[in-house]
Amino acid sequence: MRRRLTLLVAATTTLTLIAFLVPLALLLRGVAEDRATGRATADVQGIVAVVGVGDRDAIALTVDQLVASGRPVTVFLPDGGPPLGEPAARTPAVELAATGTSLTAALDGGREIVIGVGRSGGTAVIRTVVPEADLHAGVTRAWLVLAALGLLLVLLGLLVADRLARSLVRPIDDLSAVSHRLARAELGARAAVPAGPPELREVAGALNHLAERIQVLLREEREQVADLSHRLRTPLTALRLEAESVRDAADRARVAAGVDALERAVTGLIRQARWRSAESDSAACDAAAVVRDRVEFWSVLAEDTGREMRLSLVDGPLPVAVAADELAAAVDALLGNVFAHTPDGTPFGVSLSADRVLVVSDAGPGLGDAVVSRGVSQGGGTGLGLDIARRAAGGSLHISDNPGGGAVVTLRLAAVLTRP
Structure with a gap:
């Protein structure tokens, strides 16, 4: 019973933690991705004004500085010339942004951010890529912390469940031990009133009452056997007197021996009925x-x-x-x-x-x-x-x-x- 209660609490705790920690882990990953995407968007937003009004050389200088800081930025100008900054091909997202739309698209190994900037002669497109490592930076460590927290909570739940199960099972074990002692004829065994549920206290009281009743019945039975044995004393005495009156010596000795054997049996029955205890073993x-x-x-x-x-x-x-x-x-x-x-x-x-x-x-x-x-x-x-x-x-x-x-x-x- 103790093991079953512990397993029940362990299963319940585990299912509860899974229902809570899995959505939390997914939320943490989404927050990390949004944080990385927002940081990259803020970086490229800083050069929108330059791309909108600056000439090609000024744009190239600004983009090169951003690339040198570690941000892979590419600017596609509407004049059809080569792209400025990080070399990159025109992707479908770039083509869509050339119509004046800004968007974020999934890309193998990361996420692509494109911003359309209007200028004279058409729409320029600013493109940057957020690598997978930046999108999920810190997520693994956060998941490990959540897993450790979940394991700690499961262990704590098991400890509490074991203590609770022990408090419930210990009185039952005590009652079982008392019942086994009674089965071994230890009629003085009594169950202490447990501190558990009222049902257990009622069972303990019933067991003690049963033990007392058994003692009373055995005492009455032994007294009845002893009284009956004592009543046999009178006919035994009469039989002994009759045996002594037999004339033949052999017959008299045989009958006297039989009376002696019967008297020994009656005496043993009286002693066993009155004073039988564990010492008889x-x-x-x-x-x-x-x-x-x-x-x-x-x-x-x-x-x-x-x-x-x-x-x-x-x-x-x-x-x-x-x-x-x-x-x-x-x-x-x-x-x-x-x-x-x-x-x-x-x-x-x-x-x-x-x-x-x-x-x-x-x-x-x-x-x-x-x-x-x-x-x-x-x-x-x-x-x-x-x-x-x-x-x-x-x-x-x-x-x-x-x-x-x-x-x-x-x-x-x-x-x-x-x-x-």
């Missing part, structure tokens, strides 16, 4: 330890359902830029999908490589062309499990089918950035 954990812990938890269920589990886990520590709770939730979601969407006895595998790539594969029916997204799943679920895994990895999740059958889910985890 710096969360990190040991991916090897977290994945190994969750695999041990699911191994009990795998044994009960007759599933063979193939493991290939890198030795830790393997730091990743994901909170332990979020990574545990992602692993639980991926393994939960395997148990939910494949029949009992279907083998599956879990691998974690040193380049922080987690792969969960199974020998089930596969996904085919199914599209899985949050809230939408063609596999009979809600799609939330894979969405949890995708968000834990920062969006780097790939789903494909095994050539030999079954699904493969690849989760690429982000490395922890080291600060210098």
